[in-house]
Amino acid sequence: MTKQDLFAAGEHGYHTYRIPSLLVTREGTVLAFCEARRNGAGDAGDIDIVLRRSADHGATWGPWTRIADDGANTIGNPCAVQDRETGTIWLLLCRNAEDGHEKDILAGTKSRDVLVMRSDDDGLTWTAPRDITADVKRPGWTWYATGPCHAAQLRSGRLIVPCNHAVLDPETGTSGPYTAHVIYSDDHGGTWRIGGIVGAYTNECALAELPDGTVYLNMRSYHGRNRRAVSRSLDGGLTWSPIELDEALVEPVCQGSVIEDGRGGLLFANPASEKRERLTVRASADGGRSWTVQRVLHEGPAAYSDLAVAKDGSILCLYECGEERPYERMTLARYVDGR
Numbered sequence: 001m002t003k004q005d006l007f008a009a010g011e012h013g014y015h016t017y018r019i020p021s022l023l024v025t026r027e028g029t030v031l032a033f034c035e036a037r038r039n040g041a042g043d044a045g046d047i048d049i050v051l052r053r054s055a056d057h058g059a060t061w062g063p064w065t066r067i068a069d070d071g072a073n074t075i076g077n078p079c080a081v082q083d084r085e086t087g088t089i090w091l092l093l094c095r096n097a098e099d100g101h102e103k104d105i106l107a108g109t110k111s112r113d114v115l116v117m118r119s120d121d122d123g124l125t126w127t128a129p130r131d132i133t134a135d136v137k138r139p140g141w142t143w144y145a146t147g148p149c150h151a152a153q154l155r156s157g158r159l160i161v162p163c164n165h166a167v168l169d170p171e172t173g174t175s176g177p178y179t180a181h182v183i184y185s186d187d188h189g190g191t192w193r194i195g196g197i198v199g200a201y202t203n204e205c206a207l208a209e210l211p212d213g214t215v216y217l218n219m220r221s222y223h224g225r226n227r228r229a230v231s232r233s234l235d236g237g238l239t240w241s242p243i244e245l246d247e248a249l250v251e252p253v254c255q256g257s258v259i260e261d262g263r264g265g266l267l268f269a270n271p272a273s274e275k276r277e278r279l280t281v282r283a284s285a286d287g288g289r290s291w292t293v294q295r296v297l298h299e300g301p302a303a304y305s306d307l308a309v310a311k312d313g314s315i316l317c318l319y320e321c322g323e324e325r326p327y328e329r330m331t332l333a334r335y336v337d338g339r
Contacts, residue, residue: 001295001335004061006032006052006318008329012064016041017050017330019148020306020318023080023123026087028311030054031123032318033078033091034330036066041327044101047074049093053123057310058334067091067126068117073099075115075129079147081159083188089119090189092146092161093129105143106175108168112144118189132192136183141165142175149206149257149306155213159185160195160237162217164203178203180219180229182237195237202229202243204255210287211264218249218258218268218288226251226274230288248291252276258288259307261315261337267294269305269317276303276326279319283339297333301326313337 007017014036021033031053038046049068052061068075074096082089093115100110114136115129137144143166151161161183166175180202182195198205202219209215214232217240221229228249231240249256249268256270265285272280272293279302282291297317303326305319315337322328 001333002059003331003333005329005331006061007034007036007050007064009327012036014038016327018320018327019076019078019304020320020330021078021080021147021149022306022308022316022318023082023089023150024308024310024316025082025089025122026084027122028055028057029122030058030308030310030316031080031089032061032332033080035076035078043076044074044096044099046072047076049075049078049091051123057312057314058316058332068093068129070095073097077146077148079149079151079161081151081153081161083159084153085157086188087120088189089123090151090159091117091119091126092151093117094144094146095129102143106166107173108142108175112142114144114146116189116192135192136163136194137165138194140168140170142168143178145203147206148204148255148304150259150308152207152209154209154215154236156236157186158236159189160207160215162205162207164205177201177222180205180217180231182207182217184237196233196240198231198240199229199243206256206258207237208258208260208266210260210266214287216258216266216288218256219243220253220255221245221251222253226253228256228270246288249282250274255304257306259309262309262313267307267315269297269307269319271302277301279305279321281307281315281317294337295333295335298331303327310334
């Protein structure tokens with residue numbers, strides 16, 4: 001296993017880098033996206049989207065590039081997917097309009113918009129963000145987030161994006177619990193629609209399609225058990241099974257990532273602890289019914305991550321970590337799956 005730091009706090013005039021997202025394109029290029037937070041580590045403020053590219057399966061990396069910047073506002077939650085047929089890469093994002101903080105958005109006094117960008121040249125250049133809020137966000141929804149991590153294309157051709165939201169209660173003036181949902185496109189990214197809403201007390205979800213066509217969804221949980229929440233869909237994300245808590249997947253209430261491993265199984269990464277530490281990759285050969293520890297990537301402070309399988313078969317995990325706090329740098333681990 002090799003490790004290298006792709007983004008480090010303080011570089012290029014940014015205080016902190018957070019929220020990793022990986023995509024392996026059909027050309028084999030590896031794209032590593034994240035948020036670049038200019039003035040602090042917080043979730044709101046002057047936050048941009050930056051990208052690095054690798055043409056050799058993640059072994060070496062090109063220069064840092066800023067691809068989305070809305071001045072003092074927040075552009076965040078990168079969530080990428082490529083259409084196999086057209087080659088177009090779609091990058092879903094969210095924007096805190098008027099520099100709204102999460103508490104203001106949840107209270108309904110500020111808005112959070114949903115954006116999409118596209119690249120038709122393997123991630124070299126990108127269109128300006130297009131606002132799709134009216135298509136994918138219902139009236140009364142306050143908080144909204146895409147991903148974070150990557151989206152997916154199902155065998156049917158459907159592009160499906162894990163998301164979450166909160167709903168404003170008009171009587172109390174407060175927002176209800178975070179709730180996971182998905183959005184999708186059946187016309188190669190031309191239009192986007194709201195798919196199935198999963199269940200309350202969940203957010204920051206990740207998904208993968210299993211060999212039998214089931215869509216597996218793994219979610220951050222607010223059920224008070226420090227366990228990941230799981231749901232499944234048999235109709236491409238239009239409806240979801242009741243939420244279950246996976247006793248094998250301990251979490252500190254934090255983001256996690258999941259991907260189909262290229263051989264019909266699943267890989268899952270998160271801080272496998274009740275604190276943000278011990279970034280661990282687990283493997284499942286039975287659709288997430290059971291898990292074995294595959295690699296502990298970082299024993300110390302760690303938080304968000306994303307997984308990808310490179311064209312040469314190596315496993316890639318981009319994750320937040322550090323010695324004193326989880327957000328000192330973003331490291332890419334690259335290893336061969338020895339199963």
